[in-house]
Amino acid sequence: MPGEVQVKKASEINAPTGAQTEGMIRMNAITDMSDQICGTVMIAKPHTASAIHHHGEEDTIVYAAKGHGTIVSGPNGSKRQDLGPGDFALIPAYAQHQEVNDSGEDIVWIITRGGRNPIVENLDGWGES
Structure with missing residues (x-):
């Protein structure tokens, strides 16, 4: 039998929650509701950068909703x-x-990950584990 449709209102997504990295505000939206997927909102204030990090076993899709930002990798x-x-x-x-x-200006990214809850593993530098 299929599960119930669940809605998270914008008014409920307004405080930093979940795993954080320095320089970013991460707010849980759809978390702990599905075993296979979760969604968050990430806001980066002007002239900020996150810590170097990865998301463990979770593939991540980013949708840029507002502003212009950069992903540094490699x-x-x-x-x-x-x-x-x-x-x-x-x-x-x-x-x-x-x-x-x-x-x-602020950037706002909508983040979707392949897991029940978002994983954020902050690193001390590139190539660390």
Whole structure:
């Protein structure tokens, strides 16, 4: 028998929750509701960067809802990929990366991960585990 449809209202998604990385505000939206998927909202304030991190065994899809930001990845952070409103990115499981907001405006990204709850493993630097 199928499960019930569940809705999380915007008014319920308004405080930092869940795993955090420095420089980013992460708010749980759809978490602990499905064994296979979860969703969060990430806000990066102007001129901030997250810690270098990965999301463990979870593949991650990013949808850029507002602002212009960058995902830094690759060996020693050698690759920079810019995202603007409407862009998507796929971050594979265990891929080390960093979110960067070099702009003067907030960026808002909608994050979907392949797991019941979001995993964030902060690292001391590139290549750490």
